[in-house]
Amino acid sequence: MIGAWITIGIVTLIWALIGGVGPFILPKGPNRGVYQTMIVLTAVCCWLHWFITYMSQLNPLMGPTLTRGEIYLMGWVW
């Protein structure tokens, strides 16, 4: 849609914002440290999983095998 590098940049930025800014805007409380850890780890895990998924599709070595009926249908609907 908008090119691979821009997509990677946007999604990385979003998760970096969540993981980088989230811990600082938390309300004060006895468990603040735990919640901060949770937010950072969530951002890291979610970003990592997305990144692996994205990278594995970046350069497809082969294409999907479809039945001709499915191809017609997809060409028509999508």
Added chain:
Amino acid sequence: MGSLFRSEEMCLAQLYLQSEAAFACVSELGELGLAQFRDLNPNVNAFQRKFVNEVRRCDEMERKLRFLERELKKDKIPIRDTGDDPVAPPPREMIGLEAKFEKLENEMKEVNTNQEALKRNFLELTELKHILRKTQSFFEEAAMYHGNQPETNQPEEENLLVNDYAKTPYTKLGFVAGVILREKVPAFERVLWRACRGNVFLRHAEIETTFEDPHTGDTVNKCVFIIFFQGDQLKTRVKKICEGFRATLYPCPETPQERREIAIGVMTRIEDLQTVLNQTEDHRKIVLSQVALDIRVWFIKVRKIKAIYHTLNLFNVNIAEKCLIAECWCPVVEIDRIQLALRKGTELSGSSVPSIMQRMNTKEAPPTYNRTDKFTQGFQAIIDAFGIANYREVNPAPFTIITFPFLFAVMFGDIGHGLLMFLFALYLVLSEKKYLAKKPENEIFEMMFDGRYLILLMGIFSMYTGFLYNECFSRSINVFGSAWNVNAMNDSNTTLQGSGTLTLDPKTYGVFRGTPLPYPNGTGDPYPYGIDPIWQSAGNKISVQNSYKMKNAVIMGLLQMIFGLVLAFYNHRYNKDYLALFCEWIPQLIFLMCLIGYLCILIFYKWAVWNVLNSNSAPSLLIGLINMFMFTKPTWAKKTQLYSNQNEVQITIVIIAILCVPWMLLTKPIILYLRNKFQGTTRYAGVRVAVDETSDDVAILDHDHLDDPETASITPKDEEEKFDMSEVLIYQVIHTIEYCLSCISHTASYLRLWALSLAHSELSEVLWTMVMHSGLSAKGILGAFMSFVIFWGFAGLTVGILLVMEGLSAFLHALRLHWVEFQSKFYKGEGYLFTPFSFSLIVEGRVDE
């Protein structure tokens, strides 16, 4: 850092409590629940301790209360629960409580015995009433049978039966009447017949109303019987048989007038008895309802007193100074609160001498105390189930809060299944007040309830990974628009007409977004978030997902293991164990990075650089890794090379990895040995002596404060262990081998992420195509009906197999990955849990002392 990252700092403190203030002080500490007392008389038998009598008295009181509670349960009177928590009453009130319970128990017992006696009496009278009524009918029957003049005109058969020769049959014929349990009647009849050789005549009639056994309270059915016989010999025999069958015999007069009189007497007595019984019952109810008001409070009070005396039994008694000496572990930050509680206790008891708290130095490992709340305790429980952390060791629990649900979700990724799990956990969380107040009975449910926040997070992360896998009940959602354009294939391929399958070719112009224009320098422009939905219907879906999920598992495994090593770094730094840091930790990290880290870098490199145009010459990473250790030179010609200068880089990496092994193995033992040798000193019974092998002189370098009784008594085992080179070496060899092997085996173990996630998605797809799909593809009215029925089958199987069974298996695998693969990098787990003396645990009956 926060409280959950490391356990609380603890200290050992000594308390000097005046004997008269000790009770109140311990009571205050019990309310506070922050001190764990140590047993200072471990050698003293439980029966020889100082406050055994008091504990026994409390036991007795508890027994009485339990008796009253049982009586309350018997009468189904609800126990009032006001929710208030009374403090332990001072010891002088114990006598009052004892007297009160004694009185109540005696009263209750008296009422019970009276009631039982009355009921027995009542039962007997009722039985007599029935006997009179039934026998009346027997006699009347007989009279009818004999006609109007029974004395003179005897029928032949009756004569035969009762009396052959006498002319006055009724005068000689004796009879007994009684009541017997209904189920015993046939046996009774048979025995009578056999024992009396058929010379008795038994009539019986069932009593319609059921009786209550006054002793056991069971309902029983009974029978009235009457036996006619002749002669004293038979009479004794009949009576013995009746006795044997536990039949109750009642006097029954012969003439109808007498019987009527007795019957009238019995009726009036029954009525009187009924009123007395009712009054007794009312009295019992009144006593019990008063008991029900206070019994909960009494229970709490007695349990608290008992717990206090139990604790006092752990103390050392100093007879000369009339004080009790206690030792307890407590969190350092709570010392002020403990001291406040002690002062309050001393004031309450009216003692003039203050209680003293004093910190002690010890080398003993303190207990591990992690302060948790309702959210974190479920996660802490997962860690504690493996092993309690050493004192002040890095606690994996705060990291597990996210990594555990995440690894679970990697294996369980499906939006639909995640949503169901999330909703279930959300219900538990929202209704937690209801379930916290009333403990759920079902054990499995209780377990799930304790882990409600864990399940909630597992559900949320499963939805996220399901979105990445693009699976919702195994169906895909096309949110952003597929990167594959089938129409481009359509236009360019005229052979599309006909049947069969076709593989889209990304080399063709326009088929894959962003290609092939920027090749070879640029990349494609794939589906932005998650797996492209087109793969859902692709025939070669598995081979693509296989490669993706396997690499995913390896990368995640490596990162979690590195994370574990980072936590190990914090442990070493906290313990100031620089020897372990430089001689173990650094080579460990390098070794792991050389082996698995390099593989992961290659994975990303291959994804980024290799594309359709040069995919024909793409090398296999796994074979490349094996070749790397066999020093086989990768070449472009053999399609084994990924990048230029690969051979040189790989040889360097392998050499570094191999060098790490002796680094891990030898440096630490050698340094320890040298350190020990050059110090040249040994300790003898706490006195350090410089030993010079060339001369006989020894010099005392320093010595423990042997004259200080306190340190001497507390630290009896603090003598330095003797340095044993072979032991150190063996330990190091084992650990080195274990670590090196674990780098491979643990990475392989993370492949379970790949296997389980693939299995889950395949299973849910099978369920969809085999069950739901067949329901949806049926036609007509029948199809509508079918799809309704099949939907419920599909829903049941989804919940039963995919959510419960698959969820459980993914949970266990995530648990194992955390316990073994992650925690083995940094977690020792050889500590012991801080179990403070706290009333809140004792009163609920959770701690049974």
